[in-house]
Amino acid sequence: MNDLFLRVCRGEAVERPPVWLMRQAGRYLPEYRAIRSGVSFLELCKSSELAAKVSLQPIDILGVDAAIVFADILIVPDAMGVELRFEKGDGPSFPTPIRNRDDIARLRHPDVEATLGYVFSTLRVLRAELDGRVPLIGFAGSPWTLAAYVVEGGVSTAFPRLLAWSYEDPSAVVTLLERLADTTIDYLRGQVEAGAQALQIFDTWGGLLSAERWRSLALPSMQRILESIPAGVPRILYLRNGGHLLEVLADLPVEVLSVDWRVPLDEVRRSCSSVPVLQGNLDPCTLLAPIEVIERETARVLEQGSGGGHIVNLGHGILPQTPVEHAKAFVRFAQGGGSRLVAKPADAALPNH
């Protein structure tokens, strides 16, 4: 029974920081690819048996300190009536995107048990199969991030349609975010009832906004979601590319703030001193380098995170091309007290200039 992760989330002192990896149930694992080869991505999400199986793989293979349910953030708008497709070789797409107030009005506020109950089933299967081995994390996308995809109609690097709309008619965009939040709130409550012991909100694209615009656009629905989560369930907010947003984040009602690799944890700790626990933030590209480099960089993350509660993780999802042995080395090193090693600065090997 390993409850390190939950104890850190509750602000308790622990013997070592727990470790897990964003997207740990994923394509870098041959065992995942074997299951995925027989079904489509959405079939895998919707089969509670298979989804539970791939969620458990990183616990067995890497020995991480937490499980996260296998699902996709984009199933929430799908449940609201914005049909989601994953075409072979392409990313996700929404053939009927949300582009105006009429589109928003057509959004359903669905019964989450009827539309997203398969995730709740996966969670129940997982809690039973984990049997207390490690805690189980549920998750959802932030309204802003979901909106980026449903307005664009698919993936993008800059999501110009949502951004243009947010300049043109910010109150329509806020309405869309609130509608997405309504369903997300039900969905996360359902996840807790089904056994999720902590919840992570992924704000992958909030970093496209300036701090002022994040505050006026993305914050209200985010705040409402965070406040709706039942007391006692730790709330983790992941924000990619948010170095310029630290000031806004400082006041959010979260137990854990998860940041990407660009901002050192000790600096985040200073800027967001009201957030008790930080999560992160090894650059996922580090796991492509040799194991001694992974150890050196992990030691640095442990050192930078050592000033308070710390959950070791990557700064973004693990890359599909990551060698499994490298992911294992990261977990093993982080769990084995790497923090007692002296972190060598990365530029130790640099020539003089």
Next chain:
Amino acid sequence: MNDLFLRVCRGEAVERPPVWLMRQAGRYLPEYRAIRSGVSFLELCKSSELAAKVSLQPIDILGVDAAIVFADILIVPDAMGVELRFEKGDGPSFPTPIRNRDDIARLRHPDVEATLGYVFSTLRVLRAELDGRVPLIGFAGSPWTLAAYVVEGGVSTAFPRLLAWSYEDPSAVVTLLERLADTTIDYLRGQVEAGAQALQIFDTWGGLLSAERWRSLALPSMQRILESIPAGVPRILYLRNGGHLLEVLADLPVEVLSVDWRVPLDEVRRSCSSVPVLQGNLDPCTLLAPIEVIERETARVLEQGSGGGHIVNLGHGILPQTPVEHAKAFVRFAQGGGSRLVAKPADAALPNH
């Protein structure tokens, strides 16, 4: 004779801030597409007559206060022996990427007149055709940004190969950056001799690095390039996604710092008080919204930039889907003293929460 742009760069007080747009010679212009339809992208770069023609289009059509030579940052590694291809419909690719020290050793230090002389010809044609109408800007990519492409072998959103290599063997990466800088220095000097009156360095991907890593990896070659530029030629550094790097940028020997739309100019001015002039930073997505929104947001940029020398620009290149009338409205409004209008906060239209 409009030399507003150069006067601002030199720190002189001016009657109004000058305005130009990154990627102003580009696909959003039907006149550009007409020329481009007859030739490949690289043919267009290499034909001084056509390249000069498209460089002049935004001067005639939008009435911007500066011209920038039409070229591509990736022709520099191509000149060094890393063959560059633009396949139809795809982005740029390097079929023989740079992945190890042997690859670095194979890089040529080319005679820039022989390999990149077509850009110098374009500049000479442009100076003659402009005949002093507006100043002419030359440019190059930063070594880190060029390295991102040549190591990856093409485009990417995260450039994992360069990042992994930079963790594994930072001194090899620094060597690569120095080799890229050697040619860039010759190239920029050639541009000045051919008539470029200011130089902009595009660091599009430096924002993938933490401040500490930007300082140890990207800074030395950048600094050497900036210091090599002949006295009296204004140096502009553009950094995308660099809100977390402001502290490092503050000490760079540049006359103008160009930032993206995520960081308000008044905040950048406070963080980088030693940089005399700021350039930017309207979100290019704004130009997809109606003209009254463009005017409101431009007024805000003018207001935020008003505390010192300011060159009005976008925060990144203009999007290909931008209506030409919207680009014109931006230029017209910025030139027409929009700053005297009261900037309405973007959230004025937001409902209460």
